[in-house]
Amino acid sequence: MYTTELIKGKTYAVMGHVFLLNQVKEIEKRVFQYLDGNEFFACKEVKAPADDPKTDEPVKEEEEPVQEAKNYTETELKDMKKDGQEAVIVDLGGDPPEFKNEGERIAFILENQEQQEKAGE
Structure with missing residues (x-):
């Protein structure tokens, strides 16, 4: 489990x-990876206690709602x-630092x- 605080x-x-x-919020791993190191956030990976019954269940990462x-x-x-553009790029599987300007970011997203869309049809 991951948490972050603005x-x-x-x-x-x-x-x-x-x-x-100052609001602590639980986040997914991909959001944690994106925000970790950002000076505006305090990000933490929270380990579940050993006696927590949730730890006995197998971890299924793919159950995140689509x-x-x-x-x-x-x-x-x-x-x-x-x-905002960089967040969309990450959602699409891209790496924001690869793009030099807004035009390149927008072209990648579109x-x-x-x-x-073609793959989903």
Whole structure:
């Protein structure tokens, strides 16, 4: 299990989560990996106690609810801030540091959304 707390700023939205200042929130591993090292967050991996009955059950990571992937338009992407675009890139399996500017980020998102639609048909 992973938790994070917003320690700078008032709010922060990323990967479908909205974080409020000084509010500890349970997050998924992929969100933890994205936010860990970000100076605005205090991220922790919480180990379950040994006597916790939940630890006796096999861990099934694939039981996370499947969210309907949102398809963004070019206009919506241009209206987003850089961190929002990067969150979408991570959701699509990309690596945000690979992109030098907004145009490259938007092109990647639009292209990958189109590929996912074709694969889902």
